Amino acid sequence: MTIDWAVVETAIPLLAKGTLVTLQVSLVAGVLASILGFVLGLCALSNMRLIRGVVLGYVDFVRGTPLLIQIFLVFFALPVIGIRLSEIWAGIAALAFNTAGYIAETVRGCVGSVERGQTEAAKSIGMTHPQILVSILLPQAMRPIIPPLTNELISMMKSSSLLSVISVYELTRAGQAIISVHFVPFEIYLLLALYYYVLIKTLSWLSRRLERRMPVF
Amino acid sequence: MATRAHSGDLVLTVRGLTKTFADKTVLQAIDLDVARGETVVIIGASGSGKTTLLRCINHLESPSAGLVDLEGRPIGRIERQDGSFRPANERELARQRRGIGFVFQRFNLFPHLTALDNVAIGLYKVRGVPKAEARERAAEQLMRVFLGEHMMKLPGQLSGGQQQRVAIARAIVFGPVVVLYDEPTSALDPELVREVLDVIRMLAGEGMTSVIVTHEMSFAREVANRVIFLDAGAIVEQGLPAQVFGAPREPRTRRFLEHFRSSLANVEQSDAQSKPETET
Numbered sequence: 189m190t191i192d193w194a195v196v197e198t199a200i201p202l203l204a205k206g207t208l209v210t211l212q213v214s215l216v217a218g219v220l221a222s223i224l225g226f227v228l229g230l231c232a233l234s235n236m237r238l239i240r241g242v243v244l245g246y247v248d249f250v251r252g253t254p255l256l257i258q259i260f261l262v263f264f265a266l267p268v269i270g271i272r273l274s275e276i277w278a279g280i281a282a283l284a285f286n287t288a289g290y291i292a293e294t295v296r297g298c299v300g301s302v303e304r305g306q307t308e309a310a311k312s313i314g315m316t317h318p319q320i321l322v323s324i325l326l327p328q329a330m331r332p333i334i335p336p337l338t339n340e341l342i343s344m345m346k347s348s349s350l351l352s353v354i355s356v357y358e359l360t361r362a363g364q365a366i367i368s369v370h371f372v373p374f375e376i377y378l379l380l381a382l383y384y385y386v387l388i389k390t391l392s393w394l395s396r397r398l399e400r401r402m403p404v405f
Numbered sequence: 406m407a408t409r410a411h412s413g414d415l416v417l418t419v420r421g422l423t424k425t426f427a428d429k430t431v432l433q434a435i436d437l438d439v440a441r442g443e444t445v446v447i448i449g450a451s452g453s454g455k456t457t458l459l460r461c462i463n464h465l466e467s468p469s470a471g472l473v474d475l476e477g478r479p480i481g482r483i484e485r486q487d488g489s490f491r492p493a494n495e496r497e498l499a500r501q502r503r504g505i506g507f508v509f510q511r512f513n514l515f516p517h518l519t520a521l522d523n524v525a526i527g528l529y530k531v532r533g534v535p536k537a538e539a540r541e542r543a544a545e546q547l548m549r550v551f552l553g554e555h556m557m558k559l560p561g562q563l564s565g566g567q568q569q570r571v572a573i574a575r576a577i578v579f580g581p582v583v584v585l586y587d588e589p590t591s592a593l594d595p596e597l598v599r600e601v602l603d604v605i606r607m608l609a610g611e612g613m614t615s616v617i618v619t620h621e622m623s624f625a626r627e628v629a630n631r632v633i634f635l636d637a638g639a640i641v642e643q644g645l646p647a648q649v650f651g652a653p654r655e656p657r658t659r660r661f662l663e664h665f666r667s668s669l670a671n672v673e674q675s676d677a678q679s680k681p682e683t684e685t
Binding site: 235305306308309310311312313314315316317319323324327328403405 | 463465495496498499500502503505506507509511513514515516517526527530531532561572575576579
Protein backbone atom coordinates (compact mmCIF):
# COMPACT_ATOMS: atom_id res chain seq x y z
CA MET A 189 0.00 0.00 0.00
CA THR A 190 1.51 3.30 -1.04
CA ILE A 191 0.02 6.66 -0.36
CA ASP A 192 -0.29 9.06 -3.26
CA TRP A 193 1.13 12.13 -1.50
CA ALA A 194 0.73 14.33 -4.56
CA VAL A 195 -3.07 13.81 -4.49
CA VAL A 196 -3.14 14.39 -0.76
CA GLU A 197 -1.39 17.71 -1.31
CA THR A 198 -3.88 18.86 -3.91
CA ALA A 199 -6.79 17.53 -1.86
CA ILE A 200 -6.07 19.48 1.31
CA PRO A 201 -7.06 22.92 -0.03
CA LEU A 202 -9.97 21.47 -1.99
CA LEU A 203 -11.34 19.87 1.14
CA ALA A 204 -10.98 23.15 3.00
CA LYS A 205 -13.76 24.56 0.86
CA GLY A 206 -16.01 21.63 1.77
CA THR A 207 -15.08 22.08 5.39
CA LEU A 208 -16.30 25.65 5.24
CA VAL A 209 -19.67 24.50 3.92
CA THR A 210 -19.91 21.80 6.60
CA LEU A 211 -19.20 24.44 9.23
CA GLN A 212 -21.74 26.85 7.78
CA VAL A 213 -24.41 24.18 7.52
CA SER A 214 -23.70 22.93 11.04
CA LEU A 215 -23.69 26.40 12.52
CA VAL A 216 -26.98 27.48 10.95
CA ALA A 217 -28.69 24.13 11.54
CA GLY A 218 -27.27 23.98 15.08
CA VAL A 219 -28.65 27.39 16.00
CA LEU A 220 -32.05 26.63 14.48
CA ALA A 221 -32.16 23.18 16.09
CA SER A 222 -31.26 24.61 19.48
CA ILE A 223 -33.92 27.31 19.36
CA LEU A 224 -36.59 24.90 18.13
CA GLY A 225 -35.39 22.19 20.52
CA PHE A 226 -35.60 24.44 23.58
CA VAL A 227 -39.07 25.65 22.61
CA LEU A 228 -40.28 22.10 21.98
CA GLY A 229 -38.64 20.80 25.14
CA LEU A 230 -40.42 23.39 27.28
CA CYS A 231 -43.67 22.71 25.41
CA ALA A 232 -43.25 19.03 26.29
CA LEU A 233 -43.48 20.12 29.94
CA SER A 234 -46.58 22.22 29.36
CA ASN A 235 -49.60 21.44 31.48
CA MET A 236 -51.74 21.51 28.35
CA ARG A 237 -52.20 18.02 27.07
CA LEU A 238 -52.66 19.01 23.44
CA ILE A 239 -49.33 20.86 23.27
CA ARG A 240 -47.56 17.99 25.01
CA GLY A 241 -49.13 15.53 22.59
CA VAL A 242 -48.00 17.44 19.51
CA VAL A 243 -44.41 17.62 20.75
CA LEU A 244 -44.35 13.96 21.73
CA GLY A 245 -45.66 13.04 18.29
CA TYR A 246 -42.98 15.14 16.64
CA VAL A 247 -40.19 13.64 18.73
CA ASP A 248 -41.54 10.18 18.10
CA PHE A 249 -41.50 10.73 14.34
CA VAL A 250 -37.97 12.16 14.33
CA ARG A 251 -36.60 9.30 16.39
CA GLY A 252 -38.57 6.62 14.62
CA THR A 253 -37.43 7.38 11.06
CA PRO A 254 -33.96 7.46 9.45
CA LEU A 255 -32.38 10.86 8.97
CA LEU A 256 -31.66 10.00 5.35
CA ILE A 257 -35.37 9.54 4.71
CA GLN A 258 -36.09 12.83 6.47
CA ILE A 259 -33.58 14.57 4.20
CA PHE A 260 -35.27 13.06 1.14
CA LEU A 261 -38.67 14.10 2.45
CA VAL A 262 -37.61 17.71 2.82
CA PHE A 263 -35.79 17.78 -0.50
CA PHE A 264 -38.12 15.73 -2.71
CA ALA A 265 -41.49 15.68 -0.95
CA LEU A 266 -41.87 19.27 0.20
CA PRO A 267 -41.74 20.62 -3.40
CA VAL A 268 -44.86 18.56 -4.08
CA ILE A 269 -46.75 20.75 -1.63
CA GLY A 270 -45.16 23.87 -3.04
CA ILE A 271 -42.20 24.34 -0.69
CA ARG A 272 -39.07 24.29 -2.81
CA LEU A 273 -35.77 24.75 -1.03
CA SER A 274 -32.28 24.82 -2.50
CA GLU A 275 -30.08 21.80 -1.71
CA ILE A 276 -28.27 23.56 1.06
CA TRP A 277 -31.38 24.96 2.75
CA ALA A 278 -33.23 21.68 2.41
CA GLY A 279 -30.23 20.05 4.08
CA ILE A 280 -30.13 22.62 6.84
CA ALA A 281 -33.87 22.29 7.42
CA ALA A 282 -33.73 18.49 7.62
CA LEU A 283 -30.79 18.52 10.03
CA ALA A 284 -32.39 21.22 12.18
CA PHE A 285 -35.77 19.50 12.41
CA ASN A 286 -34.13 16.18 13.19
CA THR A 287 -31.76 17.48 15.85
CA ALA A 288 -34.44 19.69 17.41
CA GLY A 289 -36.36 16.52 18.30
CA TYR A 290 -33.41 15.12 20.20
CA ILE A 291 -32.61 18.45 21.86
CA ALA A 292 -36.25 18.71 22.95
CA GLU A 293 -35.90 15.40 24.76
CA THR A 294 -32.72 16.58 26.47
CA VAL A 295 -34.29 19.88 27.54
CA ARG A 296 -37.42 18.14 28.76
CA GLY A 297 -35.35 15.71 30.81
CA CYS A 298 -33.04 18.30 32.40
CA VAL A 299 -35.68 20.96 33.09
CA GLY A 300 -38.10 18.32 34.36
CA SER A 301 -35.59 16.97 36.85
CA VAL A 302 -35.00 20.23 38.72
CA GLU A 303 -35.96 19.59 42.34
CA ARG A 304 -39.73 19.70 42.94
CA GLY A 305 -39.45 22.22 45.77
CA GLN A 306 -38.48 24.86 43.22
CA THR A 307 -41.77 24.47 41.39
CA GLU A 308 -43.69 24.53 44.66
CA ALA A 309 -41.95 27.67 45.87
CA ALA A 310 -42.67 29.38 42.56
CA LYS A 311 -46.30 28.30 42.74
CA SER A 312 -46.53 29.60 46.29
CA ILE A 313 -45.67 33.11 45.09
CA GLY A 314 -48.33 32.87 42.41
CA MET A 315 -46.23 32.13 39.33
CA THR A 316 -47.94 30.43 36.43
CA HIS A 317 -46.64 27.24 34.83
CA PRO A 318 -44.98 28.93 31.83
CA GLN A 319 -43.34 31.50 34.12
CA ILE A 320 -42.01 28.72 36.32
CA LEU A 321 -40.57 26.83 33.35
CA VAL A 322 -38.81 29.83 31.85
CA SER A 323 -37.76 31.89 34.87
CA ILE A 324 -37.14 29.26 37.53
CA LEU A 325 -36.47 25.82 36.08
CA LEU A 326 -34.72 26.52 32.77
CA PRO A 327 -31.92 28.70 34.22
CA GLN A 328 -31.12 25.97 36.75
CA ALA A 329 -31.09 23.30 34.04
CA MET A 330 -28.68 25.09 31.71
CA ARG A 331 -25.49 23.55 33.01
CA PRO A 332 -26.71 19.95 32.97
CA ILE A 333 -28.11 20.56 29.50
CA ILE A 334 -24.72 21.52 27.99
CA PRO A 335 -23.07 18.05 27.72
CA PRO A 336 -26.01 16.20 26.15
CA LEU A 337 -26.73 19.21 23.95
CA THR A 338 -23.15 19.07 22.68
CA ASN A 339 -23.56 15.39 21.94
CA GLU A 340 -26.59 16.14 19.81
CA LEU A 341 -24.76 18.90 17.96
CA ILE A 342 -21.73 16.66 17.37
CA SER A 343 -23.98 13.93 16.13
CA MET A 344 -25.60 16.46 13.80
CA MET A 345 -22.28 17.64 12.44
CA LYS A 346 -21.33 14.05 11.63
CA SER A 347 -24.72 13.46 10.05
CA SER A 348 -24.23 16.49 7.83
CA SER A 349 -22.11 14.19 5.64
CA LEU A 350 -25.43 12.66 4.56
CA LEU A 351 -26.22 15.90 2.76
CA SER A 352 -23.76 14.75 0.08
CA VAL A 353 -26.61 12.62 -1.28
CA ILE A 354 -28.58 15.73 -2.24
CA SER A 355 -25.43 17.30 -3.71
CA VAL A 356 -24.64 19.79 -1.02
CA TYR A 357 -20.98 20.51 -1.60
CA GLU A 358 -19.93 19.88 1.97
CA LEU A 359 -16.87 18.03 3.22
CA THR A 360 -17.90 14.51 2.23
CA ARG A 361 -19.17 15.60 -1.17
CA ALA A 362 -15.92 17.51 -1.79
CA GLY A 363 -13.98 14.37 -0.98
CA GLN A 364 -16.11 12.24 -3.29
CA ALA A 365 -15.51 14.73 -6.11
CA ILE A 366 -11.76 14.31 -5.73
CA ILE A 367 -12.10 10.53 -5.60
CA SER A 368 -14.11 10.46 -8.80
CA VAL A 369 -11.36 12.33 -10.64
CA HIS A 370 -8.23 10.72 -9.17
CA PHE A 371 -9.63 7.43 -7.87
CA VAL A 372 -7.79 7.54 -4.54
CA PRO A 373 -10.48 6.44 -2.07
CA PHE A 374 -8.12 5.32 0.68
CA GLU A 375 -6.23 8.61 0.98
CA ILE A 376 -9.30 10.81 0.69
CA TYR A 377 -11.56 8.92 3.07
CA LEU A 378 -8.74 8.84 5.59
CA LEU A 379 -8.33 12.59 5.17
CA LEU A 380 -12.09 13.10 5.55
CA ALA A 381 -12.07 11.15 8.79
CA LEU A 382 -9.22 13.34 10.02
CA TYR A 383 -11.03 16.55 9.06
CA TYR A 384 -14.23 15.51 10.84
CA TYR A 385 -12.25 14.38 13.84
CA VAL A 386 -10.60 17.78 14.22
CA LEU A 387 -13.93 19.59 13.79
CA ILE A 388 -15.61 17.47 16.42
CA LYS A 389 -12.75 17.61 18.91
CA THR A 390 -12.81 21.39 18.62
CA LEU A 391 -16.54 21.48 19.25
CA SER A 392 -16.37 19.26 22.32
CA TRP A 393 -13.45 21.30 23.68
CA LEU A 394 -15.52 24.47 23.31
CA SER A 395 -18.44 22.80 25.02
CA ARG A 396 -16.34 21.72 27.99
CA ARG A 397 -15.05 25.26 28.41
CA LEU A 398 -18.57 26.62 28.28
CA GLU A 399 -19.79 24.05 30.80
CA ARG A 400 -17.01 24.95 33.23
CA ARG A 401 -17.97 28.60 33.06
CA MET A 402 -21.63 27.91 33.89
CA PRO A 403 -22.59 28.29 37.56
CA VAL A 404 -23.44 25.16 39.54
CA PHE A 405 -26.63 25.19 41.61
CA MET B 406 -66.20 23.33 68.84
CA ALA B 407 -63.77 25.84 67.34
CA THR B 408 -62.08 27.54 70.24
CA ARG B 409 -60.73 30.89 69.23
CA ALA B 410 -58.39 32.90 71.35
CA HIS B 411 -58.98 35.82 69.05
CA SER B 412 -62.17 37.55 68.25
CA GLY B 413 -62.43 39.57 65.08
CA ASP B 414 -62.99 38.76 61.45
CA LEU B 415 -62.11 35.38 60.05
CA VAL B 416 -59.60 35.52 57.22
CA LEU B 417 -59.09 31.82 56.64
CA THR B 418 -61.80 29.21 56.90
CA VAL B 419 -61.32 25.54 56.18
CA ARG B 420 -64.33 23.23 56.09
CA GLY B 421 -64.32 19.45 55.93
CA LEU B 422 -60.83 19.30 54.44
CA THR B 423 -60.05 15.70 53.61
CA LYS B 424 -57.04 14.25 51.87
CA THR B 425 -56.55 10.67 50.86
CA PHE B 426 -53.50 9.25 49.12
CA ALA B 427 -54.41 6.02 47.35
CA ASP B 428 -56.18 4.16 50.16
CA LYS B 429 -54.63 6.12 53.03
CA THR B 430 -56.59 8.93 54.67
CA VAL B 431 -54.16 11.64 55.74
CA LEU B 432 -56.66 14.32 56.74
CA GLN B 433 -60.20 13.65 57.92
CA ALA B 434 -62.70 16.47 57.56
CA ILE B 435 -60.63 19.23 59.14
CA ASP B 436 -62.44 22.44 60.15
CA LEU B 437 -60.25 25.41 60.89
CA ASP B 438 -60.94 29.12 61.34
CA VAL B 439 -58.19 31.68 61.59
CA ALA B 440 -58.93 35.25 62.61
CA ARG B 441 -57.06 38.30 61.38
CA GLY B 442 -53.87 38.81 63.35
CA GLU B 443 -54.09 35.41 64.98
CA THR B 444 -51.13 33.07 65.36
CA VAL B 445 -52.16 29.45 65.20
CA VAL B 446 -49.59 26.77 65.91
CA ILE B 447 -50.21 23.22 64.79
CA ILE B 448 -48.41 20.46 66.63
CA GLY B 449 -48.50 16.71 66.27
CA ALA B 450 -46.33 13.69 65.62
CA SER B 451 -44.73 13.21 62.22
CA GLY B 452 -47.27 11.64 59.91
CA SER B 453 -50.18 13.25 61.71
CA GLY B 454 -51.01 15.34 58.64
CA LYS B 455 -49.74 18.77 59.73
CA THR B 456 -47.73 19.46 56.60
CA THR B 457 -50.42 18.05 54.33
CA LEU B 458 -52.94 20.37 55.97
CA LEU B 459 -50.82 23.42 55.17
CA ARG B 460 -50.15 22.22 51.64
CA CYS B 461 -53.84 21.63 51.07
CA ILE B 462 -54.72 25.12 52.29
CA ASN B 463 -52.84 26.77 49.43
CA HIS B 464 -53.51 23.83 47.12
CA LEU B 465 -49.92 22.75 46.57
CA GLU B 466 -51.70 19.49 47.27
CA SER B 467 -55.28 19.25 46.01
CA PRO B 468 -57.65 18.27 48.78
CA SER B 469 -59.79 15.20 48.11
CA ALA B 470 -62.75 17.04 49.63
CA GLY B 471 -63.47 20.19 51.57
CA LEU B 472 -63.45 23.93 51.07
CA VAL B 473 -60.87 26.60 51.72
CA ASP B 474 -61.75 30.30 51.74
CA LEU B 475 -59.49 33.29 52.17
CA GLU B 476 -61.27 36.48 53.17
CA GLY B 477 -64.46 34.92 51.91
CA ARG B 478 -63.03 34.16 48.48
CA PRO B 479 -62.64 30.54 47.44
CA ILE B 480 -59.21 28.95 47.03
CA GLY B 481 -58.93 26.11 44.54
CA ARG B 482 -62.39 26.49 43.05
CA ILE B 483 -64.21 28.93 40.82
CA GLU B 484 -67.84 29.92 41.14
CA ARG B 485 -69.88 29.33 38.01
CA GLN B 486 -72.65 31.64 36.77
CA ASP B 487 -75.26 29.41 38.36
CA GLY B 488 -73.60 29.53 41.77
CA SER B 489 -72.08 26.05 41.58
CA PHE B 490 -68.32 25.52 41.68
CA ARG B 491 -65.71 23.95 39.45
CA PRO B 492 -62.07 23.23 40.32
CA ALA B 493 -59.74 26.13 39.53
CA ASN B 494 -57.20 25.57 36.79
CA GLU B 495 -53.49 26.25 37.36
CA ARG B 496 -53.69 29.84 36.14
CA GLU B 497 -56.64 30.69 38.37
CA LEU B 498 -55.00 28.92 41.27
CA ALA B 499 -51.84 30.95 40.73
CA ARG B 500 -53.88 34.12 41.19
CA GLN B 501 -55.77 32.82 44.23
CA ARG B 502 -52.56 31.79 45.95
CA ARG B 503 -51.22 35.33 45.97
CA GLY B 504 -52.99 36.06 49.24
CA ILE B 505 -51.15 33.24 50.98
CA GLY B 506 -47.47 33.29 51.87
CA PHE B 507 -45.81 29.90 52.25
CA VAL B 508 -42.54 29.16 54.01
CA PHE B 509 -41.04 25.75 53.30
CA GLN B 510 -39.10 23.49 55.58
CA ARG B 511 -36.21 23.38 53.12
CA PHE B 512 -36.40 27.09 52.17
CA ASN B 513 -36.67 26.36 48.44
CA LEU B 514 -34.97 29.57 47.46
CA PHE B 515 -34.19 30.02 43.79
CA PRO B 516 -30.45 29.25 43.68
CA HIS B 517 -29.78 31.22 40.50
CA LEU B 518 -31.14 34.48 41.89
CA THR B 519 -29.72 36.85 44.50
CA ALA B 520 -31.50 37.15 47.83
CA LEU B 521 -32.93 40.42 46.55
CA ASP B 522 -34.32 38.90 43.37
CA ASN B 523 -35.66 35.87 45.22
CA VAL B 524 -37.91 38.30 47.02
CA ALA B 525 -38.48 40.67 44.11
CA ILE B 526 -39.25 38.11 41.38
CA GLY B 527 -42.80 37.57 42.54
CA LEU B 528 -43.44 41.29 42.31
CA TYR B 529 -41.99 41.85 38.86
CA LYS B 530 -42.94 38.55 37.24
CA VAL B 531 -46.29 37.96 38.87
CA ARG B 532 -47.59 41.36 39.90
CA GLY B 533 -46.12 43.35 37.04
CA VAL B 534 -44.41 45.82 39.37
CA PRO B 535 -41.55 47.58 37.52
CA LYS B 536 -38.25 45.89 38.32
CA ALA B 537 -36.67 48.86 40.10
CA GLU B 538 -39.68 49.34 42.36
CA ALA B 539 -39.94 45.59 42.98
CA ARG B 540 -36.32 45.51 44.12
CA GLU B 541 -36.88 48.50 46.35
CA ARG B 542 -39.80 46.82 48.04
CA ALA B 543 -37.87 43.56 48.28
CA ALA B 544 -34.98 45.39 49.92
CA GLU B 545 -37.35 46.79 52.54
CA GLN B 546 -38.54 43.31 53.40
CA LEU B 547 -34.99 41.96 53.58
CA MET B 548 -34.05 44.71 55.98
CA ARG B 549 -37.09 43.82 58.01
CA VAL B 550 -35.65 40.31 58.47
CA PHE B 551 -32.19 41.77 59.19
CA LEU B 552 -30.58 40.76 55.92
CA GLY B 553 -29.83 44.23 54.57
CA GLU B 554 -26.15 43.41 54.10
CA HIS B 555 -26.70 40.15 52.27
CA MET B 556 -29.12 41.24 49.57
CA MET B 557 -26.78 40.70 46.65
CA LYS B 558 -25.66 37.22 47.71
CA LEU B 559 -26.84 34.00 46.14
CA PRO B 560 -28.63 31.53 48.42
CA GLY B 561 -25.60 29.23 48.30
CA GLN B 562 -23.56 31.94 50.01
CA LEU B 563 -25.97 32.25 52.94
CA SER B 564 -26.36 30.17 56.08
CA GLY B 565 -29.50 28.09 56.53
CA GLY B 566 -30.95 30.59 58.96
CA GLN B 567 -30.30 33.46 56.59
CA GLN B 568 -31.82 31.49 53.70
CA GLN B 569 -34.95 30.83 55.68
CA ARG B 570 -35.25 34.51 56.51
CA VAL B 571 -34.96 35.34 52.81
CA ALA B 572 -37.73 32.82 52.23
CA ILE B 573 -39.86 34.57 54.84
CA ALA B 574 -39.23 37.92 53.16
CA ARG B 575 -40.27 36.32 49.86
CA ALA B 576 -43.47 35.08 51.45
CA ILE B 577 -44.47 38.43 52.97
CA VAL B 578 -43.44 40.84 50.22
CA PHE B 579 -46.89 40.64 48.63
CA GLY B 580 -48.54 41.65 51.86
CA PRO B 581 -50.32 38.30 52.12
CA VAL B 582 -53.45 37.80 54.16
CA VAL B 583 -51.92 34.84 55.96
CA VAL B 584 -48.49 33.19 56.07
CA LEU B 585 -48.21 29.42 56.39
CA TYR B 586 -44.98 28.12 57.91
CA ASP B 587 -44.24 24.46 57.29
CA GLU B 588 -41.72 23.38 59.95
CA PRO B 589 -39.60 26.44 59.24
CA THR B 590 -36.73 25.41 61.51
CA SER B 591 -36.63 21.63 61.05
CA ALA B 592 -33.90 21.74 58.42
CA LEU B 593 -31.70 24.13 60.38
CA ASP B 594 -28.67 23.54 62.53
CA PRO B 595 -29.65 24.09 66.17
CA GLU B 596 -27.68 27.33 66.52
CA LEU B 597 -29.57 28.89 63.59
CA VAL B 598 -33.08 28.13 64.83
CA ARG B 599 -33.36 31.14 67.08
CA GLU B 600 -32.80 33.84 64.43
CA VAL B 601 -35.61 32.38 62.33
CA LEU B 602 -38.01 32.02 65.24
CA ASP B 603 -37.23 35.59 66.28
CA VAL B 604 -38.30 36.84 62.86
CA ILE B 605 -41.50 34.78 62.87
CA ARG B 606 -42.28 36.01 66.37
CA MET B 607 -41.63 39.60 65.35
CA LEU B 608 -43.93 39.37 62.34
CA ALA B 609 -46.66 37.71 64.37
CA GLY B 610 -46.25 40.45 66.94
CA GLU B 611 -46.78 43.03 64.22
CA GLY B 612 -50.13 41.41 63.47
CA MET B 613 -49.23 39.10 60.59
CA THR B 614 -51.79 36.31 60.57
CA SER B 615 -49.77 33.10 60.81
CA VAL B 616 -50.33 29.36 60.79
CA ILE B 617 -47.22 27.59 61.97
CA VAL B 618 -46.42 23.90 61.94
CA THR B 619 -43.54 23.31 64.29
CA HIS B 620 -41.82 20.94 66.66
CA GLU B 621 -40.40 23.83 68.70
CA MET B 622 -42.71 23.48 71.67
CA SER B 623 -41.40 26.30 73.78
CA PHE B 624 -41.68 28.64 70.81
CA ALA B 625 -45.20 27.37 70.14
CA ARG B 626 -46.19 28.01 73.71
CA GLU B 627 -44.84 31.52 73.64
CA VAL B 628 -45.97 32.75 70.22
CA ALA B 629 -49.31 31.03 69.73
CA ASN B 630 -52.71 32.54 70.35
CA ARG B 631 -54.06 29.08 69.84
CA VAL B 632 -52.51 25.63 69.67
CA ILE B 633 -53.98 22.81 67.64
CA PHE B 634 -52.97 19.22 68.27
CA LEU B 635 -53.35 17.04 65.23
CA ASP B 636 -53.29 13.26 65.38
CA ALA B 637 -54.02 10.72 62.64
CA GLY B 638 -55.33 13.46 60.37
CA ALA B 639 -57.85 14.94 62.79
CA ILE B 640 -57.88 17.82 65.25
CA VAL B 641 -57.81 16.15 68.64
CA GLU B 642 -57.58 19.20 70.82
CA GLN B 643 -57.16 22.94 70.51
CA GLY B 644 -57.07 25.88 72.82
CA LEU B 645 -54.90 28.47 74.48
CA PRO B 646 -51.27 27.37 74.74
CA ALA B 647 -51.42 27.43 78.52
CA GLN B 648 -54.34 25.02 78.43
CA VAL B 649 -53.05 22.64 75.74
CA PHE B 650 -49.53 22.51 77.12
CA GLY B 651 -50.37 22.97 80.78
CA ALA B 652 -53.53 20.92 81.16
CA PRO B 653 -54.25 18.88 78.06
CA ARG B 654 -57.70 17.31 78.19
CA GLU B 655 -57.15 14.47 75.74
CA PRO B 656 -55.04 11.43 76.62
CA ARG B 657 -53.50 11.48 73.14
CA THR B 658 -52.33 15.08 73.60
CA ARG B 659 -50.86 14.15 76.96
CA ARG B 660 -49.02 11.19 75.50
CA PHE B 661 -47.63 13.31 72.66
CA LEU B 662 -46.48 16.06 74.99
CA GLU B 663 -44.85 13.50 77.29
CA HIS B 664 -42.33 12.83 74.52
CA PHE B 665 -41.46 16.49 74.49
CA ARG B 666 -41.42 17.03 78.20
CA SER B 667 -37.76 16.29 78.67
CA SER B 668 -36.59 18.10 75.55
CA LEU B 669 -38.87 21.00 76.37
CA ALA B 670 -37.14 21.42 79.70
CA ASN B 671 -33.79 21.46 77.93
CA VAL B 672 -34.89 24.04 75.42
CA GLU B 673 -36.20 26.33 78.10
CA GLN B 674 -32.97 25.98 79.95
CA SER B 675 -30.85 26.85 76.93
CA ASP B 676 -33.23 29.68 76.08
CA ALA B 677 -32.55 31.18 79.44
CA GLN B 678 -28.81 30.86 78.98
CA SER B 679 -28.32 32.22 75.50
CA LYS B 680 -28.61 35.94 75.20
CA PRO B 681 -30.54 37.43 72.33
CA GLU B 682 -28.16 37.92 69.44
CA THR B 683 -28.31 40.66 66.90
CA GLU B 684 -27.71 39.15 63.50
CA THR B 685 -27.24 41.05 60.32
